[in-house]
Amino acid sequence: MTRARGFTQDDAHIFCTEEQVAKEVEGCLEMVRLVLDTLGINEFRVRVGLRDPGSDKYVGAKELWDKAEKSVKEAAKKLGVKTSEEPGEAAFYGPKIDFVVKDVIGREWQLGTVQVDYNLPERFGLTYTGADNAKHRPVMIHRAPFGSLERFTGVLIEHFRGAFPVWLAPEQARFLPVNEQMIAYAEKLAAEFKAAGLRVSVDVKGDKLGAQIRRGQLEKVPFLLVCGNREAEAGQVAVYRDWETDRKSTRLNSSHSAKSRMPSSA
Helix, strand or coil: CCCCCCEEEEEEEEEHHHHHHHHHHHHHHHHHHHHHCCCCCCCCEEEEEEEECCCCCCCCCHHHHHHHHHHHHHHHHHCCCEEEECCCCCCCCEEEEEEEEEEECCCCEEEEEEECCCCCHHCCCCCECCCCCECCEEEEEEEECCCHHHHHHHHHHHHHHCCCCCCCCCCCCCEEEECCCHHHHHHHHHHHHHHHHCEEEEECCCCCCCHHHHHHHCCCCCEEECCCCCHHCCCCEEEECCCCCCCCEEEEECCCCCCHHCCCCC
């Protein structure tokens, strides 16, 4: 997913006046930070990509580049994180601010990006009518908080090592019936959870409880909900919660530990 032949980009373009550039760029950067903070991604650096004066790949007049580069430098300083200015990393139409994220084995990937573009509005002949009733050229801001969605997903999987937080996990909980008679009870509870908008399943393979728990652990399901006879009588489940902690198991709606009822293989 990090090296796909084709990719999807969450790209958007904001057209604004020259006076609005600073505020709009800051807003876009805040959006990227929100995405990374929400997902707990804090191993990243901010790269300010500038034009290489010795290269002929860039379009537009020098004065437009000077304005755009000034805008991104000032916006990057307000992020409050360490940034680096790197000539030659700009897009052909304008400078940019990239969020370069480290994955779990130390490789760097560019994800979110914000770019200031004075040149494409010029090349497309775009105008707006200002308060002075005259024609003016807008500025275009390119923003992609995720960057390539495929690459972002690949980096995210490695970031969590597949053990996603509950709100993000594809399967949030799995019901484990201890015998065939408990399957109906487990499916009844699963239907209630699904009706509440949760992503759950029932393990109906008929294996022993220890094997069901082990399978759930390997598949990194956040919550494993054990359904036995006593749980069914009480209208409860026993919650087996692991995830690289101390393998605690608690009973829903009860202060009693359910671990004593777990087989030694659990």
